Amino acid sequence: MLRFILRRLFQSLLVLGVVFTATFFLIRLKPGDPFSGEKAMPASVRAQMEKRYGLDLPVWKQYFVHAAAFARGDLLPSLRYEGVPNAKIIADSFPVSLVIGLSALTIAIGVGLPAGIVAALRKNTWLDYSAMSLAMLGICLPTFVMGPVLQWIFGLKLGWLNVAGWFERSDWILPSATMGLIYAAYIARLTRGGMLEVLNQDFIRTARAKGVPGRQIVMGHALRGGLLPVVAFLGPAFAGITTGSFIIEKIFQLPGLGQHFVGSVFNSDYTLVQATTVFYAALLVLINLGTDILQAWLNPRVRLT
């Protein structure tokens, strides 16, 4: 187990190296540079700025300077928000994304799991059909349709919540619900499939023959196996929720990390692009590791090697 974790962590460092390198060169292929904003800069100021941030060096030298800094854990200052450390930008904006992401995940699991279990237990009844049709609707409604619709209903028509922004305590509800309900749909489908698979197996029949009460069969025996596909999905789901936050944050005008990522790409803010991308990748790598460990714990047949 420990060997597995160590090996995966080593592998993760390689992944982060690849991500850093790819990002470094891709963003420099984009036409334009960090100082070509709306206002034209005098050439002398520009030269000074480039010198200060080391942009006058040849690209390969810049690569090694930046790589060394990132390896030390120094995410460098932003080029566009002059002198503000990227680490501070991430520290300020990521909590917003995290609150939205975690509450969306909670909604997704809280709605999706029970719906999937009920649909599996009442297979081919109206309950099953209506739950699964709703789930399919959730999968087909993209966040950027669901979001505006929820804004319209709860913000404009009913006036219960703010349409957009990040000012009041209740402002997390609409964005989290938008994203949570869509992932609830995927989770409901996976739960139903997983539960049906398990409920058909011999050990369930044995338990039933022994006279184990139905509730205990479902909660104690079937759920553990039935959850496997759901747990396997949580990694990609979290990835989708963090990267999907670009769109959610645009719809609801939230000051989260996604906005900084998209903004920095548009502005050619090289160091900020690198910092956010590496940050996202590190987050994903950790989540995937956590998912694998959780899967091994749920299913003894999965061997971590």
Place this chain on the structure above:
Amino acid sequence: MSASSLTPLAALPRGRSLRQDAWARLRKNRLAMVCGVVLAGVVLLCYGGPLFCSYRIEAQNLDMGATPPSAQHWFGTDEAGRDLLVRVLTGGQVSLNVGALATLVSLIIGVAYGATAGYLGGRVDSVMMRVVDVLYSLPFMVFVILLTVAFGRSMMLLYLAIGAVEWLTMARIVRAGVQAQARQEFVEAARSLGLSDARIIFRHIVPNVLGPVIVYTTLTVPAVMLLEAALSFLGLGVQPPQSSWGSLIDQGAKSMETYPWLLAIPAAFFSLTLFCFNFVGDGLRDAIDVKSSKD
């Protein structure tokens, strides 16, 4: 034994191939069939419809502005007085093109990669699949965005970038199927006849794993269209005056308070199409893959 005691061949119940079986099962799935028909209708409408429209996508009428659906403009007009019907239909062409081409790219990469890994096996296989594992753990949306800004906003590149990140699952599916086939006698027979590896893989093995590939392809199309729409929504996809369903929804969402039809109509088309693709994919899976059709 007289000839008359033999049952004439024509009277025997005809055997059914697996493909016919699958088709029969699909035919019985009414929802999937209806979705297939609707899908065909949407495709026909998007590609054929604009030929019969008297308005051009970029033709503006600023005096008129946004008007609700009427007899002249069935879907109404947007703020610049452009006819929404023709914009939704041509936007559909863009979205469907992206769906088809990006899926094709992911199909080609995924099948070639997965088949090679599964057939060769051993060390090559484990290295190739480890690469897939690593790619899985990348924030791929980030890379699609970086790819689209790095190489300019050409549509072709958008297809390639999306296809290049969507092939991973396909590779896994194909590899699993090929691995199961590669140890069978007919492959050994082909090898003993001196056929090349490439010929064995693509002529003899790949056709046997087509079932799951077809199913997953049908499910990739809506995923890809969703990705393109998300990019267009962020302003990274198709550029004006061209429009896709994603960019129309983006514009519609901005003015949904005053002109709700600008959001409702493109969103309805987009969601309906995704809905149908998903149900056809599910139906195909139940029809082709007997094992998973229990549920």
